[in-house]
Amino acid sequence: GAGVSQSPSNKVTEKGKDVELRCDPISGHTALYWYRQSLGQGLEFLIYFQGNSAPDKSGLPSDRFSAERTGGSVSTLTIQRTQQEDSAVYLCASSSGLAGLTDTQYFGPGTRLTVL
């Protein structure tokens, strides 16, 4: 596709369940980013991949959160044992990767996660 896609667009889950969020970056983009935006809050940086490698995982909110990227393309963000405070819009972005975090980033439409 022409842009960054994310799936699902909406996810409602029960507290304690695991969820997987998927991001398909723009073809050829080597850098991929995950962000979270809670209701009424600003954007929060979660993790950044250059290729399949995530140099810094300290932005992940807790050890219930993990992310992986395989084949330098699709990435999944997994939240285990979801809690109500995990409810947010999870945004993915990608960039060419030529200039790291100074690249122009292209954002996906987000996945709205609601934990009941």
Next chain:
Amino acid sequence: KNEVEQSPQNLTAQEGEFITINCSYSVGISALHWLQQHPGGGIVSLFMLSSGKKKHGRLIATINIQEKHSSLHITASHPRDSAVYICAVLQIYNTDKLIFGTGTRLQVFP
């Protein structure tokens, strides 16, 4: 205190007015991004600045590294400019993380 502060938090304007949104930061940075988030939630990257000034259409972004301040200007504002404008900085000693401001909500009325 947040490391990245934006002002004002909310801004209303009449169509045609000149708009200024400010971003101040307290950390050393290597770059600053301006983003636009539309009412439907979609985010668009507007500018990346490391020094000086950039212009794209009716949008102008400036940065003063010594004063740790950036401004986003919109000339001849239009209702379609209504959005949340977000400043994000790349901290100089932590090049794998962006720190975001809380955003400025702009409404332009016809």
